[in-house]
Amino acid sequence: MKEYDALVLGGGPAGLTAALYLARSEVSLALVEKLSPGGQTLMTHMIENYPGFPEGVEGWRLADLFARHLDKYDLARYGDEVSAVETGEGLHKVKVGQEWLAAKTLIVCSGAQYRRLGLPGEKELLGRGVSYCALCDGNFFKGQDIAVIGGGNSALEESLYLAKLVNKIHLIHRRDVFRGQKCIQNKCEINPKIVFHRSSVVKRIAGDKAVEGVLVENLTTKEETRLDVSGVFIFAGTEPQGDFLPKELEKDSAGFLVTDLEMRTNIKGVFAAGDIRSKACRQVATAVGDGATAATAAHAYLETLHA
Ligand code: NAP
Numbered sequence: 001m002k003e004y005d006a007l008v009l010g011g012g013p014a015g016l017t018a019a020l021y022l023a024r025s026e027v028s029l030a031l032v033e034k035l036s037p038g039g040q041t042l043m044t045h046m047i048e049n050y051p052g053f054p055e056g057v058e059g060w061r062l063a064d065l066f067a068r069h070l071d072k073y074d075l076a077r078y079g080d081e082v083s084a085v086e087t088g089e090g091l092h093k094v095k096v097g098q099e100w101l102a103a104k105t106l107i108v109c110s111g112a113q114y115r116r117l118g119l120p121g122e123k124e125l126l127g128r129g130v131s132y133c134a135l136c137d138g139n140f141f142k143g144q145d146i147a148v149i150g151g152g153n154s155a156l157e158e159s160l161y162l163a164k165l166v167n168k169i170h171l172i173h174r175r176d177v178f179r180g181q182k183c184i185q186n187k188c189e190i191n192p193k194i195v196f197h198r199s200s201v202v203k204r205i206a207g208d209k210a211v212e213g214v215l216v217e218n219l220t221t222k223e224e225t226r227l228d229v230s231g232v233f234i235f236a237g238t239e240p241q242g243d244f245l246p247k248e249l250e251k252d253s254a255g256f257l258v259t260d261l262e263m264r265t266n267i268k269g270v271f272a273a274g275d276i277r278s279k280a281c282r283q284v285a286t287a288v289g290d291g292a293t294a295a296t297a298a299h300a301y302l303e304t305l306h307a
Contacts, residue, residue: 002076004028005302007094007103009082012039013284014274015109016066017291018298022107023073025299030076030103032096037070038063039111040275041284043133045161050284059135062284082110082244087267090305095244104305105269105298108245108257109291112238112275112282117149121205122234129211130232134158138165141231147172147214149202150235153180156188158235163193170227172197172216205232240276252278263294271298 004027008019011033019031036042044059053062080097085106094101114132116122122130131137138161146166148159151173157180159169171188176198178185188194197216203224204215213228240255250258250266256278263271273290275282 001093001100001102002030003091004030004076004101004103006030006105006107006298007032007092007101008107008109009085009094010039010109010111010274010276011035011037011067012109012111012274012287013041013062013066014111014276014287014291014294015039015107016070017288018107018109018271018273018295019075019291020070020073021292021295022299023070023075025295027299027302030078030101031070032078032080032082032094032101034079034081036063037067041066043135045135045158047284084244085246087246087248087270090269092269105301106271107263107291107294107298108242108265108270108272108276109274109287109294110241110244110276112256113241114154114234115236115239117202117234117236119202119205121207121211122232125205125207125211125232128209129207129230130205130234132234134162134233137231137233138162141166143167144230145170145228146231146233147202147227147229148233148235149173150237151175151178151180152235152237153184154235156180156184158233159188159194160184160191162233163191166193166231169194170197170214170216170229171195172200172202172214174201174219175199202232238275238282242276254278261293262297263290264297269298269301 008015008031022029041059041063046056048056078096084095086093145168147170199219202214206213257272271294273294274287
């Protein structure tokens with residue numbers, strides 16, 4: 001079994017930053033990433049609130065800059081999925097693909113994924129009109145009418161991106177007040193292609209071989225309306241990607257990892273950073289901050305082992 005001082009699990013902004021800091025500390029290090037480096041930034045068209053990019057930066061470009069920065073350093077890379085973690089006294093084990101790796105310290109940066117709503121038709125029509133990624137699938141709906149579900153920053157920002165491609169967007173949110181930032185909401189409100197359906201929920205996604213419409217209920221009037229759309233984009237928040245994590249790691253009621261301010265979990269030598277962590281603000285900027293904090297604390301922990 002290969003053994004390292006530190007293993008970083010996940011190659012999003014938190015993981016890439018943690019790996020960068022640890023690589024610069026010259027510890028023996030491996031980074032495990034399931035897909036390409038960048039995590040959820042790869043699914044984001046434009047990031048307008050990451051400092052240093054006054055004109056905004058495309059998600060893939062920021063991911064590429066992060067990855068190229070890390071490429072300057074010496075570390076092992078594993079391009080496979082983590083399926084199990086076993087914590088131990090002083091040494092933790094991680095199953096990556098078919099191989100087990102061991103490390104004195106782990107930084108879990110496995111992020112979050114878009115929440116499924118469990119609507120009738122959602123699972124059946126996934127990839128046939130139902131999507132959770134505007135950047136990946138938006139092009140399929142050029143010139144067509146679509147629905148977007150959600151009222152957070154993702155729903156608003158992705159609606160702005162989709163509005164450049166499609167004919168009309170029905171933006172459906174279950175409350176009359178939006179969770180997303182006011183400045184993004186304002187941009188949506190003046191966009192002639194975006195029609196707001198406040199205090200409304202989708203009850204069913206209709207279609208046989210592909211999406212043909214959604215049944216929407218107005219929660220105030222109880223009126224039900226069928227909207228003819230060929231695509232449904234769902235941005236209803238995120239869920240932790242941590243099925244592989246052991247039950248002894250403390251999680252909040254939604255399954256996100258609980259840490260202290262140094263990103264320490266309740267298990268000695270195990271840290272967490274980024275969207276997998278229980279916290280209020282999930283941004284690229286906070287993921288980067290978490291990654292730097294976790295790596296610094298992990299390095300300090302390694303020093304105590306060598307003392
Ligand atoms: P979010 O902020 O949690 O918003 C999720 C939205 O989905 C909420 O409006 C919520 O409604 C709605 N929702 C949840 N469950 C639902 C259900 N069962 N049926 C109908 N609607 C449902 O999630 P997000 O927009 O994906 O953002 C995730 C995190 O990333 C947030 O911290 C966000 O700020 C951050 N983010 C930031 C940016 C940016 O700053 N540029 C861009 C994207 C994402 P309620 O409001 O009624 O709860």
